[in-house]
Amino acid sequence: MLQLDGVEIGMGTEQLRADLSLHPGARVAVLGPSGAGKSTLLDIIAGFRVPDRGHVSWDGIDLTDALPQGRPVSILFQDGNLFPHLTLARNLGLALRPDGRRPDAASRARIEAALDRVGLHGLGDRRPGTLSGGQMGRTALARVLLQDRPVLLLDEPFAALGPALKTEMLALVGDVAAELGALTLLVTHDPADARRFAESVVLVAEGVAHPPAETDRLLDDPPPALRAYLG
């Protein structure tokens, strides 16, 4: 269980408060207007920012002061998810060998399998610059598979993709998350994404990250803060 207890953090002149808990394996959308603090919430969970007050814990273990690399979290950013000068196989290999050594035969087989799994069969020797946006997203997801961590954070990684492609990618995220049994948080500003992907929604608005609410119920009968955003 991922728990945020009395977390408070300053964002410029604004504040963000979060008091919520999320179940392992759950699929959660983080929804709210821009600038409300959706990315900040993910940063706190991933360890890129440390809250001014409160605690973050996973399965009862306090993570508040843990470094990002010490957390059971994998994350996809809006961009820059792959090293452009390394081949796809090398990029994926880093998930298995963080010391950067060349993967052994067994690891290479796993890398191949992961690429196959996301539909990029035989592209291991290509570099990211030669791929389409969708293929880069798939590569990053293949790496998430290899990282195999219980929490997966997605900070709008597919925002630049067209609607059909985005739908396809969200489906793939769903598959990956199911395979890993990972708690998945997807930041989005599109309620349709939330309906398609998430069973519950964390609404971030007016300085508060609200506890998760069931997606359809929340979107069908939005509270005032959400209604203002949905328009």
Place this chain on the structure above:
Amino acid sequence: MAARPVALTAAPTTARIATLSAAGILAALTLGPIAAVLWRAGGLGAVTPADLDALRFTLVQAALSAGFSCALAVPVARALARRRFVGRGALVALMGAPFILPVIVAVMGLIALFGQAGLVNGALSALGLPKIDIYGLHGVVVAHVFFNLPLAVRILLQGWLDLPAERFRLAASLRLTPWAIFSQLEWPLLRRLMPGAFAVFFVICLTSFAVALTLGGGPRATTVELAIYQAMRFEFDLSHAATLALIQLALALVAGWVALRLSRGAGLGTGLDRLPLRWDGQGPAARLTDSAWIAVAGAFLLVPLALVVARGVPGLVLLGADTWRAAGHSLGVALASTVLCLAWALPLARPRGALLSLAAIAISPLVLGTGLFVILRPFVNPFTLALPVTALVNALMALPFALRIITPAAESTRADYARLAATLRLTRGAWLRLVLLPRLRRPLGFAAGLTAALAMGDLGVIALFADPQRATLPLQVYRLMGSYQMEAAAGASLLLLILSFGLFVLFDRGGRVRASA
């Protein structure tokens, strides 16, 4: 914005230790020798009225040199950005050469152009016009502009390159007036880049010695560095020398601090041939002025080089085994300096490292050498350390330039990939080997070329450490001149020029081969 920033590189503690030790070694190497000299001298000395004159001249010439270098760079860089012609890239690359030119070689070239028996005066007297005189404050400034203008032009070209091309396209499609382009596009960039560039040139010119002495024309052109030389070698007054060295260091640090406050991101760019393109200034008047600027700047920067080559060719056949061996030693020193400088620059490639490293070019090489001598003498025979110490001092002197080149790219690599590296739990070694070094290939190649060229040409030789059997090439040039071998000295200077420029091109190109996006 972040209330409590989190260190993001893979293993923050090792990274911190590397940075702190690099900074510590740098501080120890700049302050240690001064402290050693002070300790040996038994305290500070008095400042004489002649010192104050020297200080005044030093400040005036440094300010004028830096000012003219920056001011003249604007029309030259603008002209190069607006005009397209065959050989434009090559011209820009060649125009960068003076900066890496050994001082003694450059001064010879300038005198061959502007001296009493030089080309310009030859042309003037053929026309029946009065001769010009290169010697004096203006001569010192001309020489410093010769060295620094190429760098200033590069900084500007790089600045324009970093601006989105759309802005110049927009300006062209809106048909903005030249004044509007200047105030809306150029001025903000100049305000951002020029203070930092000015400060760097100011600091370089602060420690000017050979230029001021040869072209200064007399005692009015006494710099602080010359006063240090006098105190150190002639009067053996160490306390006086150390006092002057501290004044010089303080001036440089103040200048550096001001520059750091005023400027952001005045990077030197990562190559010679990427050029911005502008669509404004296509009228006949603009074409004419641009062409004139390119012609004048090109002639000013390239003719002295050509003259060095022309004068040196006959001397090449006179070069003896000693000179070729000296060339070998200089190559070795240059390569060692390059490795040392880059190993030093990588952990220091952070915004605050730049200020610290300015101390390195501001410290008097004489005081540095004497201090190292005092420190090392009890333990080792300094003669056996001549080349290693030369390599170290040259690495130190090139460090500020290497940092200016590497830091922006290192910062952006960290900004772009440190978070990803953290979630991947990359080790420090993997980060360095697989991410940082490959991402920095181009700037590293450029920095390595610059360092090697500077180390090749700089007479960072401390006479106290001279090694009888392993002279460097610049020292050999002086030895030849000291034995009436002026023609051979010209040949050796040409050899020095060829090797300096060759090393530069080699490294700079090497950084670009297979450097992918």
Place this chain on the structure above:
Amino acid sequence: MKALTFAAGFLTATAAVAQQETLTVYAPDYFVSEWGPGPRIEELFEARCDCDLQFLPGDVLPRILLEGDRTEADVVIGLNTDVTQQARESGLFAPHRVDLAPLTLPIDWTDDVFLPFNYSHTAFVYATTRLNDAPDSFDALLNAPDDLRIVIQDPRSSISGLAMALWVHAIYGDEAQAAWEQLAPKIVTVTRGWSESYGLFTDGEADMVLSYTTSPAYHIIAEDDTTKKAAIFPEGHYFMVELAAKLAGTDQPELAQDFMDFILSEDFQSMIATGNWSFPAALPRDQWPEGFQQLDMPETVLFYSEEEAAALRDEAIEAWRQGLSR
């Protein structure tokens, strides 16, 4: 030739040095180049001592003073009287114990620590092909038209520059500053050392260069060029002598003494004229090389003793500085 010596030196270093004693000599940098006197001195001395003479080039005096009694030097060579007072006061040097009777200097020399090995005089050198009517006295130089262009050395960084400051002081005394003021318009520039000045002169930047009375000998002998002359002034020329001395704390006292004796020997003295382009300190004029015998010699020789030079130095430099700063 020097190359071969080096190569041989490297090969035999480990084998030979074990048996051979080494004499360490500190010398100015120009000494050790293949064109300097060092290689020939080394060759001649090693032929008679069965030892290894090692030159260590660099700033001789500052180095010795920094090192104090821990120095490795057994002998130093290439000092100049105008800076020896500090050397003497350091107490690091021992008497040379060489009979001074053979000296042929134009002045009396009785110093028991610093031993002269060659000398010259300050003089302005010009090319007869470029300058038809060179000034024939210092006064004439001061009064020459301002388009006469001369190049000199900085007395604060160069030994010949300092000698010129003392030269002007010796001739003009209290009027030295005025003399410098008169000279100022003719001075193209002031360089750090002799090399840069001479380079400017050979490049045609200046009509006359502050150099030595012996400079034309180089052009006569090495280049067969008799057009370079030193202008001889009746007011006199400042005497410049180069010296050697033995360290008191040497661990090779006998070799060091042998070397001091060697300096006034005929071998050394007949080589040094063309080795260092200076007059030998102990060799009659009729035994000088032909080119040296042709040289014009000054009739009056001006010289300040070590104490006088040390006392006058600041004043002479200040006169130069003030005179040229107007």
